[in-house]
Amino acid sequence: MTNLDAYRISSEPFYRAVDSEIELFEAAHKSRMPVMLKGPTGCGKTRFVEHMAWRLGKPLITVSCHEDMTASDLVGRYLLDAHGTVWHDGPLTLAVREGAICYLDEIVEARQDTTVVIHSLTDDRRILTLEKKNEVVRAHPDFHVVISYNPGYQSVLKDLKESTKQRFGAIAFGYPASEIEAEIITREAGIDRRTADALVRIAERSRNLKGHGLEEGASTRMLINAGLLVAAGIPIERACQVAMVVPISDDPDLRDALTGAIAACL
Amino acid sequence: MPEAVPMNAPDGFPSEWQDRWHVAHSRIDQAGYGDLVANAYRRAGPELAARIGPAFAVRFASSISQVAIRSGRLAASLMPQAALLASQRFEEPVAMNSWAAAIEDVARRSPDAVLPLLENTGRLVDAFDVPDFIAFVRMGLHLADGSPERRRAYFALESAEAIRLIEGPGAGGGLADLRHGLGLFLGALWGIAPPIAEAPPDAPEQMRRRPGFGGGGVRLPGAFAGFGSAEAKLLYRAAVAHVGAHHRFTRTRFPVAGLKPMQIALVSLIEDARVERLASRRMPGAV
Numbered sequence: 430m431t432n433l434d435a436y437r438i439s440s441e442p443f444y445r446a447v448d449s450e451i452e453l454f455e456a457a458h459k460s461r462m463p464v465m466l467k468g469p470t471g472c473g474k475t476r477f478v479e480h481m482a483w484r485l486g487k488p489l490i491t492v493s494c495h496e497d498m499t500a501s502d503l504v505g506r507y508l509l510d511a512h513g514t515v516w517h518d519g520p521l522t523l524a525v526r527e528g529a530i531c532y533l534d535e536i537v538e539a540r541q542d543t544t545v546v547i548h549s550l551t552d553d554r555r556i557l558t559l560e561k562k563n564e565v566v567r568a569h570p571d572f573h574v575v576i577s578y579n580p581g582y583q584s585v586l587k588d589l590k591e592s593t594k595q596r597f598g599a600i601a602f603g604y605p606a607s608e609i610e611a612e613i614i615t616r617e618a619g620i621d622r623r624t625a626d627a628l629v630r631i632a633e634r635s636r637n638l639k640g641h642g643l644e645e646g647a648s649t650r651m652l653i654n655a656g657l658l659v660a661a662g663i664p665i666e667r668a669c670q671v672a673m674v675v676p677i678s679d680d681p682d683l684r685d686a687l688t689g690a691i692a693a694c695l
Numbered sequence: 696m697p698e699a700v701p702m703n704a705p706d707g708f709p710s711e712w713q714d715r716w717h718v719a720h721s722r723i724d725q726a727g728y729g730d731l732v733a734n735a736y737r738r739a740g741p742e743l744a745a746r747i748g749p750a751f752a753v754r755f756a757s758s759i760s761q762v763a764i765r766s767g768r769l770a771a772s773l774m775p776q777a778a779l780l781a782s783q784r785f786e787e788p789v790a791m792n793s794w795a796a797a798i799e800d801v802a803r804r805s806p807d808a809v810l811p812l813l814e815n816t817g818r819l820v821d822a823f824d825v826p827d828f829i830a831f832v833r834m835g836l837h838l839a840d841g842s843p844e845r846r847r848a849y850f851a852l853e854s855a856e857a858i859r860l861i862e863g864p865g866a867g868g869g870l871a872d873l874r875h876g877l878g879l880f881l882g883a884l885w886g887i888a889p890p891i892a893e894a895p896p897d898a899p900e901q902m903r904r905r906p907g908f909g910g911g912g913v914r915l916p917g918a919f920a921g922f923g924s925a926e927a928k929l930l931y932r933a934a935v936a937h938v939g940a941h942h943r944f945t946r947t948r949f950p951v952a953g954l955k956p957m958q959i960a961l962v963s964l965i966e967d968a969r970v971e972r973l974a975s976r977r978m979p980g981a982v
Contacts, residue, residue: 641888682875686883689932
């Protein structure tokens with residue numbers, strides 16, 4: 430068993446292509462061009478990268494970025510054990526040494542001074558400098574860096590440096606067209622097409638309120654959750670409340686308006 | 696959130712904005728609007744920059760010009776102070792831009808109404824958030840169309856309809872309590888956000904009793920007499936859903952000139968049925 434066996438995806442993750450994103454990613458992967466997946470939450474970015482890792486037969490190391498994440502969390506650190514002080518590679522270093530797709534999910538959540546550690550890996554140098562270990566790691570030929578980025582969360586405080594953005598090719602994601610979205614929900618939640626169509630109509634109503642009280646409308650992931658509840662025997666109105674209304678707003682007027690919109694769609 | 700202003704900007708304008716501020720107030724100084732307007736803008740500009748952001752303070756010169764040209768120097772001289780008052784309530788640049796755009800709209804369509812409107816800025820911004828302020832302005836322009844005196848009275852807050860609107864929730868219940876939620880419901884169903892307002896009490900009987908639309912807004916009765924609150928809410932929702940269906944599916948205005956009232960009623964009925972049928976294909980429970 431190698432260091433990366435645990436990161437290999439053995440069975441195909443379902444992914445329904447909506448455009449030419451699979452071809453674009455494959456082309457970028459050939460040259461190991463760093464890829465940025467841009468799109469709203471719950472639209473399928475993470476599922477896509479899992480599917481691509483499976484499709485390309487490459488291990489996938491996913492890091493969920495957060496604001497307390499430090500560069501050491503990515504590259505590694507010295508830790509004490511029974512034998513003394515021992516270096517432990519972080520997830521990024523593991524991917525660089527052994528050759529994996531390293532997926533930095535929601536990278537804007539990390540501080541900008543943390544994300545600059547990937548700079549030397551995302552140009553023609555393809556090296557990672559471990560300053561504390563005084564080591565320069567040359568990237569394995571299979572190493573490929575992928576990040577996800579939700580433009581809706583951009584702000585002055587939370588945005589990528591221009592010098593980081595310009596190292597990536599970007600594939601834009603959105604919520605799929607209604608026909609495709611219904612197909613995805615039918616497949617993922619195991620419900621009939623008629624119910625899936627109704628859920629998509631409800632999601633469209635929710636997305637109309639983006640910028641009018643909602644940060645984001647209901648995502649495809651939320652629709653699948655609603656579908657799973659329906660498949661488990663919960664009436665659709667109740668399932669929508671649990672999966673699509675209560676999680677996205679605490680405003681009583683907004684919840685009431687969404688509840689009315691759900692009734693209108695059924 | 697106000698646009699970022701560096702801490703080393705005691706007069707409200709960061710160094711990179713100083714040139715643009717100089718150009719903006721020089722433009723007002725030299726436009727021939729008089730010292731009253733120029734001094735008011737010079738005094739208020741830095742404070743507006745500090746509160747709302749330098750971009751708004753500089754752009755605001757254009758709004759003052761529009762008002763000066765259309766409504767006169769006195770009205771223009773009130774603009775900076777009115778903006779400072781409004782900025783105490785509307786703290787976001789986008790909100791203040793909407794406020795200024797609404798004033799410019801009144802200057803274009805009803806120049807004499809700007810002065811009383813600005814004089815009442817304090818009461819208006821206390822009573823309304825930005826969407827409701829815009830709804831108030833649009834309703835005034837629409838309902839008092841063709842009557843300068845009625846418009847002046849409306850914007851001076853002397854008319855019954857203006858007083859009724861500004862007193863808001865608690866004055867009559869019904870629509871006042873539901874208006875915000877109805878706006879969200881309409882937005883969710885049809886992706887539109889027109890202002891929703893009550894028909895004034897001195898409007899024709901038919902206008903007061905029936906929902907309608909026009910002038911960029913939705914007009915609803917203040918209450919549905921004889922209905923409980925839950926039933927009234929359903930009626931209001933049905934009304935805005937129907938208005939939204941017209942917004943989405945009625946593409947051309949039917950020429951009614953020469954038709955008799957009964958013929959107009961028949962045409963309206965057929966159009967109502969047509970848009971509801973189309974709406975029900977997407978939202979079977981909406982209509």
